[in-house]
Amino acid sequence: MNDDELLAAYERMCLIRHLEVRVAKLYAEGAIPGFVHTSVGQEASAVGALWHARADDAITSTHRGHGHVLAKGLSPRGMIAELMGKEAGACRGRGGSMHVADPALGILGANGIVGAGLPIAVGAAYARAAAGAGAVAVAFFGDGAVATGAFHEATNLAALWRLPLVLFCENNQYSEFSRASDQHPVPISQRARGYGIGYRHVDGNDVEAVAGTMAEVLAHVRSGGGPVLVEALTLRVRGHYEGDPQRYRDGRDEAAVDPLDLAQRRLLARGVPEESVAAAERRATEVVDDAEAFARAAPLPDAAGVLDDVVAPRHPVVEAPLTPDGELQNQSRTLRAALGDALADDGRVFLAGIDVAGGNVFGITRGLAETHPGRVLDTPIAETAIVGLGVGAAMSGLRPVVELMYLDFVGVCLDQLMNQAAKLRFMTGGAVSVPLVLRTQFGSGRSSGSQHSQSLEALLAHLPGLTVVMPSSGPDAYGLLRAAIEDDNPVVFIEHRLLYDQKSPVPPPSHRVPIGKAAVLRPGTDVTVVAWSRMVHHALAAAETLAAEGVEAEVVDLRTIAPLDRETVLASFARTNRMVVAHEAVSDFGVGAEVAALAVDQGFWSLDAPVVRVGARPGPAPYAPVLEHAWEAGPDEIAAAVRRVVAC
Structure with missing residues (x-):
């Protein structure tokens, strides 16, 4: 100097x-x-x-x-x-x-x-x-x-x-x-x-x-x-x-x-x-x-602004109806198409995670590294660094999609989600957005044991500033993933691995599904069944069984866990006056409890029977198939819960 x-x-x-x-x-x-x-x-x-x-x-x-x-x-x-x-x-x-x-x-x-x-x-x-x-x-x-x-x-x-x-x-x-x-x-x-x-x-x-x-x-x-x-x-x-x-x-x-x-x-x-x-x-x-x-x-801040800038404003999204005819493809290919289309449409998008360039453990990203060189990046086994990479890149103007191989691993990198991604917009007074997508998957039913089968959406949904999405169908997976990548908020996008092979109509590249909007998949008059991810399919199966018994169940697919579409849930409840909530997670302290609380609070005057939750038993996921089957809930448990509330 x-x-x-x-x-x-x-x-x-x-x-x-x-x-x-x-x-x-x-x-x-x-x-x-x-x-x-x-x-x-x-x-x-x-x-x-x-x-x-x-x-x-x-x-x-x-x-x-x-x-x-x-x-x-x-x-x-x-x-x-x-x-x-x-x-x-x-x-x-x-x-x-x-x-x-x-x-x-x-x-x-x-x-x-x-x-x-x-x-x-x-x-x-x-x-x-x-x-x-x-x-x-x-x-x-x-x-x-x-x-x-x-x-x-x-x-x-x-x-x-x-x-x-x-x-x-x-x-x-x-x-x-x-x-x-x-x-x-x-x-x-x-x-x-x-x-x-x-x-x-x-x-x-x-x-x-x-x-x-x-x-x-x-x-x-x-x-x-x-x-x-x-x-x-x-x-x-x-x-x-x-x-x-x-x-x-x-x-x-x-x-x-x-x-x-x-x-x-x-x-x-x-x-x-x-x-x-x-x-x-x-x-x-x-x-x-x-x-x-x-x-x-x-001046001090206005107390009325206590919730300012918890989330960034969301872009309006219109969900166009899909024609049921045409080509069918499995959900894994639909997800791959969503990622590939996002990479093609926006140069700010990149993918990063363990073995994503090689296709990842389930083959979802297969071929994307060759099509988009330099933008599909393999990382070491370092979940904290992977999510932090996404946070810093998002704060710097990019739109990262980072992958966590299993939802169970969220505990390894929870700080970067809970204390960084979810809070940074708020803590900077709205000066920054964190347009980050964390893709991951979960699911019981394959003897994956206690550390690879957990449904932890309630843990994540409890964090203000974090968006949690759990699609049940291929078109919803495409539309929600594209909407999540285009959103200005951190989104945890949770796929169910047992749905990867499920076939559904191929959505067009323009297809988008609004974040925070539930869908009524089956109309009914006797009971509302609220579910998400794979439990939606169990709920629909239970509804078919119940229809033969003269009970018409309305099935609501939340699609987004946080923010919760309270209006659609309450509107369905007002039509049926009875509710069952079904989730793959253990029944205690889950999202089902939040939906039940909604029903008995804002929906109190619609309440004609107890709100019943259906979920896994309150213990870790077992390894032995016979134990896992006894632990998890399925169509039979949902149908039994519906019969209970309808009988009241």
Whole structure:
């Protein structure tokens, strides 16, 4: 850096320092709610890391991310207003200290989950590589994050694909309440070597050293050299959070170098006038004063907007009727056609997952990699990285379709769905959309055992911001998948593997099915049977049996679990005054309970009999066929439940 550049960097560090100190004071006064994690002492690593960053570069950050986002250009006014929970905040008061973001500036978000930003940065790096303009992603994380699975999965995938990603570790010598030396059996440098990527160590208290190192690293990454791990050794001066009693400190930090003092001494030694240095600090203080005054005067959010931006607005979709005549094909081919047509129609769409280029375990994606080279991508077995790739790419303007081989594996990557994809639009105050589709499949009935047979839609439907779709027919699978890929929200698209061979009419490429709209598949007058996925076919079979007994059952296929089409369900219930809900999941605490609650609440005046749920017995799916058959529910159980409610 020349003198002017170092002075400007010093001023930026002063801004971060004074803002953090002011934030700590405001928090102590009660003007800032929640948790606050300040980055005092780490200013040089933040400023130096982003000194050569471009506007189109992306960053992901940590719960201690104030310095990073300010260094990337976030408005101090927006920062303090956000921390105060004001409508004028960077995220309209929806994010707070741990979740500050501004996607327009390439700030994809600080993050309250340790390590969670790394897979998202992989997706942002992939999107920038696909754009071909030389932009990169920088993932900030602390030394504690190198122990997380997210770090390893993200680093492995970035190394495998040679993505333009800088993994910037701020080793501040503490992992929450423990010394870093007590947490890691090997140095961080060995982590980089293990993945075959570049590694640079730098004094994180020296802004010139950090900026100089990053200039070389960014040039390498932008030129296609692959990811680099940079370890900046610095120090967390304050506690893990404001108010932390810090009983774990033992005085070994007292001789630490202050980044601001180091830069100031260097400026004076070079002959920069003392007044110029003092003026830089005054300007920083004035900016912080202005930001505090702005934030204090800013209005609080309107409580009526508490549900604003949970989901992105949906495009109107008209479902055209299909002619029953013509060619028939199985559902697996219909799904393949939907994916192929989406790839052909929109260059932003890509597929990623385990063995998707080879066709996946069920052959759904067979041939798509050859037809669409470079856009059907095999990944390692790394579910967190796969979903994080989708989240980051979706935030960066692409429309990823990522695959989870079995629905049962959702627990491995739940954070990226539950805390990232489902919440990011809301936590950014509507500044970002996450048009991500997660395809997966499930199903009992094939002796797949307890870890490959679960119906977990209730778990996912319980997460606000997440859309859950479960089609029962080929045309619905095509229309809903195309609608999901075109939707601006994260959608979990759950297929049933025992329906892959079911034949149905071939839908035209224009066919779409609206998300959140149920369908009445069989009219009836005596009882409403609500079902979805394969249970729809069991319900229709039961209805045929019951018709021979003089009982006319109306069968409603939800098609979308969340959002739930309450209107169609209630309208059917008003016609029949009786209801049975059938699902493949265990009966307790499932979607059936939600539908039943709807019937006895908003549909109370239609209620002529108990609402009965039909589902699997409340235990894990057995392996032995005789046990699995005894565990799961089918047409006979649905028919028996209908007879019970009709008899009331």
